[in-house]
Structures are given as structure tokens and as C-alpha cells.
Amino acid sequence: MATPYTSHFPKAILFLLLLLLATATRLIAQQPGNTISGKIVDAKGSALPGVTVQVKGTTTGTSTGPDGTFTLQAPPTATELVVSSIGYTPQTVAIGSRRQFSVTLQEDVKSLDDVVVVGYGTQKKSQTTGAISSVTSREISELPIADPRRALQGRAAGVDVTQAGSRPGQGVTVRIRGRRSINASNEPLYVVDGIPLAAGIDDINPNDIASMEVLKDASATAIYGSRGANGVVLVTTRRGTAGKTVVSYDAYGGFSQALGRVDIMNGAEFAEMKRESRRAVGNYDDSNPAAADQRLFSAVELEGIEQGRSIDYPSMLLRTAGIQSHQVGVRGGSEKTQFAVSGNFFKENGILKTTDFTRFTFRINLDHQINDHFQVGTSTLGVYSLNNGNDSPVYGGGRFSPFGGALNENPLGKPYDENGNLIFLPTPTACAPTPRPR
Structure with missing residues (x-):
């Protein structure tokens, strides 16, 4: 006759085996994937952006960034990667125990057999006109x-x-x-x-x-x-891709200068040019140059001659201008939902003072696969820009061209008053003769 202990012993063993099996199943299900990364280059060693890297037999994949690198989370059961890009021969790479890959893609010499959509229908790329x-x-x-x-x-x-x-x-x-x-x-x-x-x-x-x-x-x-x-x-x-979420930051800066300058006369050269223009028609008396200058030049011009003033008006408008751009982007998603979010700040200063362009942009691209037949998505763009051009009141407003006006000013003028305020049109126009008093 069996004792109670021996009668329940097989049931205890069976319960223990079932518990161990459930625990092992849970551990296998919770086992994290393998992080795989690498770089894709062409035959010349140049990085290839936008290359698709996918785990063979699954929908898990990603694409390379601008520097040709990629990172993805592969399932524990993954054995091979498929690397493909338009114009290159696809490659299948065994994973094994490797976690870092460097793949070189060769150009597809048979790409002329690709199918190209041409309006209503398709044809081979070699036959596309x-x-x-x-x-x-x-x-x-x-x-x-x-x-x-x-x-x-x-x-x-x-x-x-x-x-x-x-x-x-x-x-x-x-x-x-x-x-x-x-x-x-x-x-x-x-x-x-x-x-x-x-x-x-x-x-x-x-x-x-x-x-x-x-x-x-x-x-x-x-x-x-x-x-x-x-x-x-x-x-x-750009749109999101399934795989690890990637945060990127891109920035650049620079400067610009005037490529060349118009060769203009200084104050003494301009004064002598004006005297010579009167001598040519007999309206300048060299026997009494002081009296002749009084008749020829305005008060501000006479002051400039006496003080040896020579104003380079174009150089007062020009500057070394800067340009900068800063962008932050976040891309990623799952097999069903992908997203791409980016924000950008761009500013460009002009070589003419008070001219600049500033822009803020914010973009969201979102895609979601409802089922095998329906997909929804959105592309949203928000922009705020500010453009300061040549219509600034400091140059008189309207459509006045500041650089053209600066070239018309003669160098004997006085650009600022005693309080430091800008004097608009401080002298008679340089290309127009000063009226003679009667």
C-alpha cells in the first residue's frame, strides 16, 4: 500500500517540470535582440547614404545615414542581413557572432534592365527615352x-x-x-x-x-x-524607418565678403575733376582759384577740401557677413509606425548692412500601417521667416538702392552730423554739376 507521499510524488515532479518550462519560455520570449551596427561603402571607399539594411526573412530593417553608418536591433534568431540599394548589387551577409559589419557594394552593371514607370505603363530603363x-x-x-x-x-x-x-x-x-x-x-x-x-x-x-x-x-x-x-x-x-530611434544634429557656418570693389575717386581727385570740368568750358578762373572754388563748390564741399576729407561711402555699407544653419532631427519607428521630426534654424546676413534672412522650420512626417491594405500618414510643415532687405528706413525707405546711392555720393560730403545721426544726401549728387550762383 502506497503512502500519501509516494502517491503525490509524480504529480509534484510534473508540476515542477511545467513550472520550469513556463519560466524558460518566458525567458526566451524576453531575451533582448542583438544590436548590430556597421558602415556601407562603394568600391571607391565612399560612404553610401540611404542603403537599406534588413534582417533576412523579417520586416526589421533600417537605412544608412549621410555617413553610410547604420544601427539596428536584430532578433536573437536572425542569421543573415540583406544589404541593397538602387544601382548596386544586393548582398547577403551572415551574422553569426559578429556585431560590427563593413560592407562594400558593387555597382549593378545590369541596372539598364530595371523597370521605370513612364506615365501610363512601364518599360526597361535601357529603353527609356x-x-x-x-x-x-x-x-x-x-x-x-x-x-x-x-x-x-x-x-x-x-x-x-x-x-x-x-x-x-x-x-x-x-x-x-x-x-x-x-x-x-x-x-x-x-x-x-x-x-x-x-x-x-x-x-x-x-x-x-x-x-x-x-x-x-x-x-x-x-x-x-x-x-x-x-x-x-x-x-x-525624409521619412522615418523601422528600427532604432536616431537623433541627429547638423550644423554649418561660414562668411561672405564682397568679391570686388568699384574704383572710386578720393576727395582731392574728385575736387580736381570738378575744377577740370569747368576749365574745359572756360568757366574756371585759374588766376583766382579761391574765388573760383567759392563759386564752384558748395559749403560742405569747401569744408571737406579744407579739412582734407575723403569719405568712401560704399565701404561704409559693406561688411563681412555670416551664415549659419542648425538642424535637429529624430527618426525611427516600429514595423507599423514610422516617424521623422526635424527643426531647423537658418540665418544669412547680407554684405550690405541691415540686410539679412532668418527662417525657422519644423516638419513632422508620420506613417502608420493599419493593415495589409490601408496606410495613413501626414506631412506637416511649419515655417516662420523674416527677410530684411533694401527697404530699411535707414536708407530712406521705398525702393532706394543703398549701394547705388553710395556710388553717387561725392567723397567731400559729411555722412554724420554732430550728434552722430546719418545725413541723407549730404552733398549735391556727385554726377550732377553744382549750379553756379548768379
């Missing part, structure tokens, strides 16, 4: 620019980009294959993240752009109709 140019985020980040359209200058064939003005922050004019109309607008159509814009893209921060494509021929009208008659510029902004 449309004119398409592309500018990458790496090329854009190399330029200290406020207007993203300047990134097209010299980088897209058939696209003419000209400076609209000299003030800081002033936009540019873009013409794709010349002017098409005399009276109508010649501006191309700008499409940002699939949304056509009625205006330009001046307010978009260049650091938020992932790529820019230019459709230059008539085939663009197959997609956008008559709005694409002047060409189409497709702008794709």
Missing part, C-alpha cells in the same frame, strides 16, 4: 543654401537656375529647357511627396529633402497634364 535628372540628399547636403532649388544648379542637365536678386534669402528662377511662353508662366510644377504645389518650394528646408527628380520632356504631361508643360520637379522628403 524620357529626360530625367536626379539630385540626391548627399549632393544637397554639400551646399550651404536656403532655397532647395539652388541644388539643381549645375547638377541637372537642361535645367537653368539663375539668381533672382542679391538680397539674402531671395529665391531663384528655374527654367527647364528654356522659355516656353511669352506671357504665361514658365515656372515648372513642383510636386512634394506626391502633392502638387501652386507656388514654389522656397519654404522647404533643404536638409529635409531625400531626393529631387526633374522630368524635363513632354512625357511628364502624361502624368500631370498641362500643368507639367514647363517640366516637373519631384521632391521627396
Whole structure:
């Protein structure tokens, strides 16, 4: 006859085994993933941004940053990484016990067999007759620019980009294959993240752009109709990727100076030029130069001659101007939700005093996969900008050109009064003769 202890012994063993199994299962489920990092370069050793790095057989992945580096959290069961990028041959890399990788991608010589979307339909890249140019985020980040359209200058064939003005922050004019109309607008159509814009893209921060494509021929009208008659510029902004949250900070600074100066006369040279102009017509009496000067020059000019004054008005307007940009970005997300948030401060001072351009931008790109068939997202941009140009009251207001006015002033003038206040038009115009008293 079995004792109570022996009768319950198998049940106790079974309960203990079940408890150990549940604990082991929980530990396996809670086992953290492996942090994998590395750098992707091309055959020349240059870093490749925007390369996709994905754990094979899963949806876990990320993309490389501007310096070609990546970091992702791989599941414990991950065995291989798939590294791929457009124009390069994909590579499969075994993980094993490694946690740091350096991968070199080779150019895909068969890329001409890629499929390209051309309006209504597709065709091989080698058979594409449309004119398409592309500018990458790496090329854009190399330029200290406020207007993203300047990134097209010299980088897209058939696209003419000209400076609209000299003030800081002033936009540019873009013409794709010349002017098409005399009276109508010649501006191309700008499409940002699939949304056509009625205006330009001046307010978009260049650091938020992932790529820019230019459709230059008539085939663009197959997609956008008559709005694409002047060409189409497709702008794709940066979006979040599944994986580890990445916080980035980008900044640059510099300065600008006048490239050259107009050679102007000093006070003595200007006074002698004015005397010679009267001698040429017989209106200056060299036998009595003091009396002749009294008739020729104004009171402030005579004071300048007596004191040996020589004012360089253009140099008083010029300065060494600075430019700076600071951007903070946060990108990341899960398999279903990805986000990209960025804020930027940009300021550019002009070489003419009191001219400057300041801009604050804030962008949120959010995407969420509801299920296999539905996806929602938002692209939000907030901009505040301030442009101080040549309309400053210190130069008289209106549309007065300060530099042109400075060139017209003669160097014998007196720019400030005894209280240090600016004297507007202190002397008769330099290019106009002083009236003779009767």
C-alpha cells in the first residue's frame, strides 16, 4: 500500500517540470535582440547614404545615414542581413557572432534592365527615352543654401537656375529647357511627396529633402497634364524607418565678403575733376582759384577740401557677413509606425548692412500601417521667416538702392552730423554739376 507521499510524488515532479518550462519560455520570449551596427561603402571607399539594411526573412530593417553608418536591433534568431540599394548589387551577409559589419557594394552593371514607370505603363530603363535628372540628399547636403532649388544648379542637365536678386534669402528662377511662353508662366510644377504645389518650394528646408527628380520632356504631361508643360520637379522628403530611434544634429557656418570693389575717386581727385570740368568750358578762373572754388563748390564741399576729407561711402555699407544653419532631427519607428521630426534654424546676413534672412522650420512626417491594405500618414510643415532687405528706413525707405546711392555720393560730403545721426544726401549728387550762383 502506497503512502500519501509516494502517491503525490509524480504529480509534484510534473508540476515542477511545467513550472520550469513556463519560466524558460518566458525567458526566451524576453531575451533582448542583438544590436548590430556597421558602415556601407562603394568600391571607391565612399560612404553610401540611404542603403537599406534588413534582417533576412523579417520586416526589421533600417537605412544608412549621410555617413553610410547604420544601427539596428536584430532578433536573437536572425542569421543573415540583406544589404541593397538602387544601382548596386544586393548582398547577403551572415551574422553569426559578429556585431560590427563593413560592407562594400558593387555597382549593378545590369541596372539598364530595371523597370521605370513612364506615365501610363512601364518599360526597361535601357529603353527609356524620357529626360530625367536626379539630385540626391548627399549632393544637397554639400551646399550651404536656403532655397532647395539652388541644388539643381549645375547638377541637372537642361535645367537653368539663375539668381533672382542679391538680397539674402531671395529665391531663384528655374527654367527647364528654356522659355516656353511669352506671357504665361514658365515656372515648372513642383510636386512634394506626391502633392502638387501652386507656388514654389522656397519654404522647404533643404536638409529635409531625400531626393529631387526633374522630368524635363513632354512625357511628364502624361502624368500631370498641362500643368507639367514647363517640366516637373519631384521632391521627396525624409521619412522615418523601422528600427532604432536616431537623433541627429547638423550644423554649418561660414562668411561672405564682397568679391570686388568699384574704383572710386578720393576727395582731392574728385575736387580736381570738378575744377577740370569747368576749365574745359572756360568757366574756371585759374588766376583766382579761391574765388573760383567759392563759386564752384558748395559749403560742405569747401569744408571737406579744407579739412582734407575723403569719405568712401560704399565701404561704409559693406561688411563681412555670416551664415549659419542648425538642424535637429529624430527618426525611427516600429514595423507599423514610422516617424521623422526635424527643426531647423537658418540665418544669412547680407554684405550690405541691415540686410539679412532668418527662417525657422519644423516638419513632422508620420506613417502608420493599419493593415495589409490601408496606410495613413501626414506631412506637416511649419515655417516662420523674416527677410530684411533694401527697404530699411535707414536708407530712406521705398525702393532706394543703398549701394547705388553710395556710388553717387561725392567723397567731400559729411555722412554724420554732430550728434552722430546719418545725413541723407549730404552733398549735391556727385554726377550732377553744382549750379553756379548768379
